[in-house]
Amino acid sequence: MVIIIFFAASWYLSLFSQTFFQHRYAAHGAFTMNKGWERFFFIFTYITQGSSYMSPRAYGVMHRLHHAHTDTELDPHSPSYSSNIFSMMWDTRTVYQQVLHGKMEVEPRYTRNLPEWGWFDRFANSALSRLLWVAAYVLFFIVFATNPYQYLLLPIIVTMGAFHGAIVNWFAHKYGYINFKLRNTAMNLLFVDVLMLGESYHNNHHKHPSSVNFGRRWFEVDPVYYVIRLLSFLKVIRLSHQPKAC
Known part of the structure; x- marks a missing residue:
């Protein structure tokens, strides 16, 4: 039971960091926050994503390229130009690494107003950091796994971000x-x-990229939207665009 709870917590906390901080904040600027809270969410994202952490800056660049070139050869991740899902994800990793390490020329319009924390991102994306996280996950499973089949969840936890993507x-x-x-x-x-x-x-998101609410119809529940409204009420963030009702 401990392993199942840990897996569920890892799934949703990692996903929350991706959609809240890397996607809606970094890539689209759907809301703003001060530098202190930005650093807090850098650390929060690193802790919740662990071995699959992605730089908010590099993620933001890559995602902006996706919106600008969707379903074309310049799209960093398109099923239209990949023979299978593994090929697409490998291509995504390649583009991410090129952006992260400055090996890809990127137009200034794709880099405006992105969150940056240079030394932190260098450590968080290092091989050492990822290996330490993997070692921690393995140790956790050794201590708490009660069934050999639970180890099947370990590779998913290690590569959680890739699964979500x-x-x-x-x-x-x-x-x-x-x-x-x-x-x-x-x-x-x-x-x-x-x-x-x-x-x-x-589909909703590609129509309204900067909206904080990804749902549009009454049954399209976007749980993170309500967290964003709460954080806005608490003055942690400031909405950049007026939220639209479903």
């Missing part, structure tokens, strides 16, 4: 329904998205 970037461009006709293949994968905390409302 694959679900949205592959399946939400192949399966689902649409609310808006777009010039790309983005679809809403789930009707009630509790699994991906609103991230699977991909």
Whole structure:
């Protein structure tokens, strides 16, 4: 039971950091926060994502490129230009590493107003950091696993970010329904998205990229939207755009 709880906590906390801090804040600027809170969420994201941590700056650049070039050869992750899901995720990793280490020329419009914390990101993305996290996960499983089958969850925890990315970037461009006709293949994968905390409302998101609420219809529940409203009420963040009702 401990392993299952740990897996569920890792899934949702890692996903929350991705959709709240890296996606809605860094990539789209849907809200703002002061430097102190920004540093807090850098650390929070690192702790919750562990071995699959991604630099908010590099993530933001890559995601902006995705929106600008969706379903073209310049898209960092497109099922239209990858033969399978593993190929797409490897291509995504390659682009991420190039952006992270400054080996890819990026137009200034894709780098404006991105959160940066240079030395922290260098450590968090280092091989040492990732190996320490993997060692911690393995030790946790050795101590708390009560069934050998529970070790099947270990590779998912180690590569959690890749799993989240694959679900949205592959399946939400192949399966689902649409609310808006777009010039790309983005679809809403789930009707009630509790699994991906609103991230699977991909068609809605591509129509309104900077909206804090990824849901658009009454049944499209975006749990993170309500957390954002609470943080706005508490003055932790400031909304950049007026929220739109479902």
